[in-house]
Amino acid sequence: MADALLPMPTELTSFINEWKVKPGNLIMVLHKVQEHYGYIPQEVAVEVSKILEIPLAKIYGVATFYHLFSFKKPGKHKIAVCLGTACYLKGAQDLLDEIDAIIGCKAGEVSSDEKFSVDAVRCIGCCGLAPVLTIDGKVFGCVTADHMAGIIAPYQNDEVN
Amino acid sequence: MSKLTLADLKKIRDEKNKEMTRRDADKEIQVVVGMGTCGIASGAKETFSAFIDELDKSHVNDVVVKQTGCMGFCSVEPTVRVIAPEMPDTIYNKVSAEVARRIVKEHIIGRKLVDDHVFDHPSRDILTQ
Amino acid sequence: MAYKNYCLVCAGTGCHANTGEEIYQELVKKARDLGVEKDVQVVKTGCFGFCEKGPIVKILPEEAFYVHVKPSDAEELIKEHIIKGRMVNRLLYKEDDKKTDTQGKIDDIKFYQKQLRIVLRNCGFINPEDIEEYIGREGYQALAKALTDMTPDQIVEEIKKSGLRGRGGAGFPTWMKWNFSKQSSSDVKYVVCNADEGDPGAYMDRSTIEGDPHSIIEAMTIAAKAIGASQGFVYIRAEYQLAVQRLEIATKQAREYGVLGKDIFGTGFDFDLEIRLGAGAFVCGEETALLASIEGERGIPKPRPPFPAVKGLWGKPTVINNVETYACVPMIILKGGEWFASIGTEKSKGTKVFALTGKIKNSGLVEVPMGTTLRDIIFAIGGGIKDGKKFKAVQTGGPSGGVLTTEKLDTPIDFDNLVAAGSMMGSGGMIVMDEEDCIVDIVRFYLDFSVDESCGKCSPCRIGGRKILNILDKIAEGKGEMDDIKKIKEISEAMKRSSLCALGQTTPNPALSLINFFYDELLAHIQDKKCPAGKCKNLLSFSIVRNTCIGCGLCAKKCPVNAITAEDCEPLPGKKKPPFVIDGKKCIKCGECIAACKFKSVVKL
Numbered sequence: 052m053a054d055a056l057l058p059m060p061t062e063l064t065s066f067i068n069e070w071k072v073k074p075g076n077l078i079m080v081l082h083k084v085q086e087h088y089g090y091i092p093q094e095v096a097v098e099v100s101k102i103l104e105i106p107l108a109k110i111y112g113v114a115t116f117y118h119l120f121s122f123k124k125p126g127k128h129k130i131a132v133c134l135g136t137a138c139y140l141k142g143a144q145d146l147l148d149e150i151d152a153i154i155g156c157k158a159g160e161v162s163s164d165e166k167f168s169v170d171a172v173r174c175i176g177c178c179g180l181a182p183v184l185t186i187d188g189k190v191f192g193c194v195t196a197d198h199m200a201g202i203i204a205p206y207q208n209d210e211v212n
Numbered sequence: 213m214s215k216l217t218l219a220d221l222k223k224i225r226d227e228k229n230k231e232m233t234r235r236d237a238d239k240e241i242q243v244v245v246g247m248g249t250c251g252i253a254s255g256a257k258e259t260f261s262a263f264i265d266e267l268d269k270s271h272v273n274d275v276v277v278k279q280t281g282c283m284g285f286c287s288v289e290p291t292v293r294v295i296a297p298e299m300p301d302t303i304y305n306k307v308s309a310e311v312a313r314r315i316v317k318e319h320i321i322g323r324k325l326v327d328d329h330v331f332d333h334p335s336r337d338i339l340t341q
Numbered sequence: 342m343a344y345k346n347y348c349l350v351c352a353g354t355g356c357h358a359n360t361g362e363e364i365y366q367e368l369v370k371k372a373r374d375l376g377v378e379k380d381v382q383v384v385k386t387g388c389f390g391f392c393e394k395g396p397i398v399k400i401l402p403e404e405a406f407y408v409h410v411k412p413s414d415a416e417e418l419i420k421e422h423i424i425k426g427r428m429v430n431r432l433l434y435k436e437d438d439k440k441t442d443t444q445g446k447i448d449d450i451k452f453y454q455k456q457l458r459i460v461l462r463n464c465g466f467i468n469p470e471d472i473e474e475y476i477g478r479e480g481y482q483a484l485a486k487a488l489t490d491m492t493p494d495q496i497v498e499e500i501k502k503s504g505l506r507g508r509g510g511a512g513f514p515t516w517m518k519w520n521f522s523k524q525s526s527s528d529v530k531y532v533v534c535n536a537d538e539g540d541p542g543a544y545m546d547r548s549t550i551e552g553d554p555h556s557i558i559e560a561m562t563i564a565a566k567a568i569g570a571s572q573g574f575v576y577i578r579a580e581y582q583l584a585v586q587r588l589e590i591a592t593k594q595a596r597e598y599g600v601l602g603k604d605i606f607g608t609g610f611d612f613d614l615e616i617r618l619g620a621g622a623f624v625c626g627e628e629t630a631l632l633a634s635i636e637g638e639r640g641i642p643k644p645r646p647p648f649p650a651v652k653g654l655w656g657k658p659t660v661i662n663n664v665e666t667y668a669c670v671p672m673i674i675l676k677g678g679e680w681f682a683s684i685g686t687e688k689s690k691g692t693k694v695f696a697l698t699g700k701i702k703n704s705g706l707v708e709v710p711m712g713t714t715l716r717d718i719i720f721a722i723g724g725g726i727k728d729g730k731k732f733k734a735v736q737t738g739g740p741s742g743g744v745l746t747t748e749k750l751d752t753p754i755d756f757d758n759l760v761a762a763g764s765m766m767g768s769g770g771m772i773v774m775d776e777e778d779c780i781v782d783i784v785r786f787y788l789d790f791s792v793d794e795s796c797g798k799c800s801p802c803r804i805g806g807r808k809i810l811n812i813l814d815k816i817a818e819g820k821g822e823m824d825d826i827k828k829i830k831e832i833s834e835a836m837k838r839s840s841l842c843a844l845g846q847t848t849p850n851p852a853l854s855l856i857n858f859f860y861d862e863l864l865a866h867i868q869d870k871k872c873p874a875g876k877c878k879n880l881l882s883f884s885i886v887r888n889t890c891i892g893c894g895l896c897a898k899k900c901p902v903n904a905i906t907a908e909d910c911e912p913l914p915g916k917k918k919p920p921f922v923i924d925g926k927k928c929i930k931c932g933e934c935i936a937a938c939k940f941k942s943v944v945k946l
Binding site (some may be wrong): 073074075076077078079081082112113116117118119120134135136137139140141172173174175176177178179181188 | 538539540541542543544547548579580581582615617618619620621622623634635636637638639640655696698699700704705736739770772774778783786787796
């Protein structure tokens with residue numbers, strides 16, 4: 052891997068130090084770590100445990116409890132298909148199938164070229180536009196399986212970073 | 213900024229309230245773009261830019277374009293509210309960049325409502341009742 | 342020059358079929374013929390809802406709402422309303438059981454309001470990133486009143502008078518929570534806002550915070566004054582990026598203006614708040630789990646009592662309310678508890694925001710007084726079912742709620758009525774289903790959700806939910822037995838009685854409403870091995886109608902598993918080629934053949 056995970060960048064360490072004194076800081080710190088790396092690397096979890104003086108077991112206990120935290124390095128682009136009720140009713144599963152057909156990647160997986168990771172996520176609160184998916188946070192609404200290839204193409208061809 | 217006193221609070225309220233509700237002729241026009249998550253996902257940012265751009269091109273200066281939260285019409289986003297002197301307070305739906313340009317030309321300059329995009333108000337304002 | 346009147350003609354598809362376009366043309370023509378085309382602009386609009394009362398014409402600025410308008414009414418509308426300035430009474434909308442004053446004075450006529458917006462009062466008016474605009478619409482006036490003119494007892498009393506009940510779903514009286522915390526003696530107390538909106542299909546709180554973040558800050562500060570707290574937390578879903586961002590801007594501005602922080606308005610009262618992010622655990626919507634999560638722990642519920650109001654965050658008395666509950670508070674303080682209590686039903690006061698989604702024409706957020714019927718929300722405001730399909734059911738209360746059928750449409754919505762009808766208020770998701778949705782499938786979806794979100798602490802929830810889901814899977818696969826219904830009931834009963842928190846206690850609700858309200862459809866799955874809605878793939882079979890098939894073979898070309906072949910026979914009379922046939926053993930029921938056939942010869946059975 053090109054970028055070394057440690058030492059942590061100063062932005063991250065200063066955030067952790069700032070939060071260290073506040074009670075109940077662990078989840079906020081884990082969010083920041085994941086925001087930076089895209090996931091929670093083991094080496095970093097060890098480091099966080101030292102700084103916050105929280106046992107590593109507890110960090111893993113908390114991080115595995117919540118859906119949003121991941122220990123797996125995601126693809127370059129994150130596709131999240133909403134599986135809220137409205138989206139489900141309007142065919143979100145078809146979108147997941149179509150994505151699999153296009154990039155060969157099921158929900159919870161990373162594509163072999165590491166360009167995409169796909170997740171089925173809980174309601175993202177855009178039910179009026181169901182079915183909805185996001186790519187790197189950008190929301191696409193009223194999507195049908197036919198649209199999928201067109202939506203993914205710019206990311207596949209590196210037209211979007 | 214120093215801390216508000218009760219008198220300051222009242223002053224800001226009165227000034228702002230006047231500014232937000234003024235309707236007299238030759239005063240300014242307000243374009244309010246709904247920019248909640250749904251609105252933005254439906255292209256409200258492009259709509260917003262189109263208003264700015266078209267107003268600029270048309271050399272119209274007395275218009276304020278601002279954002280607001282979701283007005284609740286998810287199926288017909290982006291939504292835009294236009295408040296202009298002597299015209300009804302109007303909500304437009306499905307305002308693409310193209311419709312935004314039409315609103316500038318027809319509603320703001322031409323003083324006509326834009327066909328096919330007018331939407332009904334969901335309710336009366338409880339604060340003015 | 343602007344026009345004197347604007348005549349809005351609803352040309353949504355519902356009205357369109359009902360001659361909306363023709364009315365529009367007639368109005369334009371009559372205005373021209375009668376020489377008033379410079380006085381009135383006739384405009385086509387999007388759907389107004391009220392499709393069953395369509396076609397609808399609204400004339401501004403009087404806001405006259407005309408229903409069941411015919412093209413032949415155009416002349417009268419122009420002559421009377423536009424030229425003479427008199428409303429056409431026979432066409433005005435009248436509430437069904439009430440008579441409107443027909444004596445003609447405009448002010449006397451009660452206009453129908455589709456919605457009443459208290460929680461969403463500022464959405465669409467203010468820039469949420471500008472505190473001064475909030476102040477411009479009476480913002481922080483309630484706080485000023487609470488800090489300078491009211492004692493904590495008076496604040497609680499006002500909330501009590503308003504009858505406000507928790508909008509998170511359970512409907513617990515807000516004043517009681519506040520009062521318990523107020524009475525608990527402790528050096529430190531906390532105020533918490535639950536913005537962990539996890540119900541799939543609900544997004545009222547996201548919109549409220551995105552549109553009006555200061556109303557939450559103001560309300561929490563008022564609550565803090567009432568109970569004697571100086572620190573607050575907003576626990577919000579990390580997925581709601583825009584809402585988090587707007588809330589951050591709002592707290593920063595509130596601090597700059599001194600309506601948050603030390604010595605607010607010079608009264609010596611201190612209060613500040615911090616934003617804490619959730620991390621995708623539905624159970625954290627349960628208050629004790631939420632507090633555990635703020636403490637940086639796994640979000641696992643604790644037995645109650647002690648209630649958080651007495652022993653909450655870090656063991657201190659904590660008031661915890663939902664976003665929508667807080668959003669009502671400034672208006673209650675400002676306009677008085679009695680004003681709020683004048684809206685709604687006997688036991689449920691004020692308004693409720695619903696996220697109306699699914700197979701509905703006008704999906705979106707609606708805020709209506711408590712007591713509005715489901716029918717009004719779905720058909721009047723929502724405009725009815727999309728694409729002319731038939732209404733089948735409406736789901737309220739998310740994974741904890743139930744599915745309601747046509748017979749319940751006239752139920753006035755409030756906390757107690759919805760429970761009596763077999764569902765619950767929940768946080769406000771309202772998902773409309775049409776005839777093509779299979780209830781077994783939907784209920785499986787909810788069970789799957791609840792099973793996945795069970796925290797695992799107590800076994801009724803952890804094991805019971807899984808068992809019900811397994812049974813439902815079996816039924817959807819066509820392997821159901823009559824005994825399964827009994828089993829679901831037994832497990833449900835055990836879960837309701839013995840689960841630790843509301844998540845486990847309510848997990849069986851969707852399955853119970855399947856048994857109680859959709860028994861026939863359930864039997865069709867179990868006994869006939871059929872899915873009437875055509876959703877459960879294992880219960881479907883595809884076949885080709887012999888006498889309409891022309892033998893083109895397009896379906897066979899599209900079939901990914903080569904399950905379709907030409908029949909080994911002579912062409913039928915009048916056809917050039919023999920018909921095709923589907924091998925049920927190979928068919929994977931993907932539906933490609935149905936999409937491919939131009940003659941609608943492939944059917945689902």
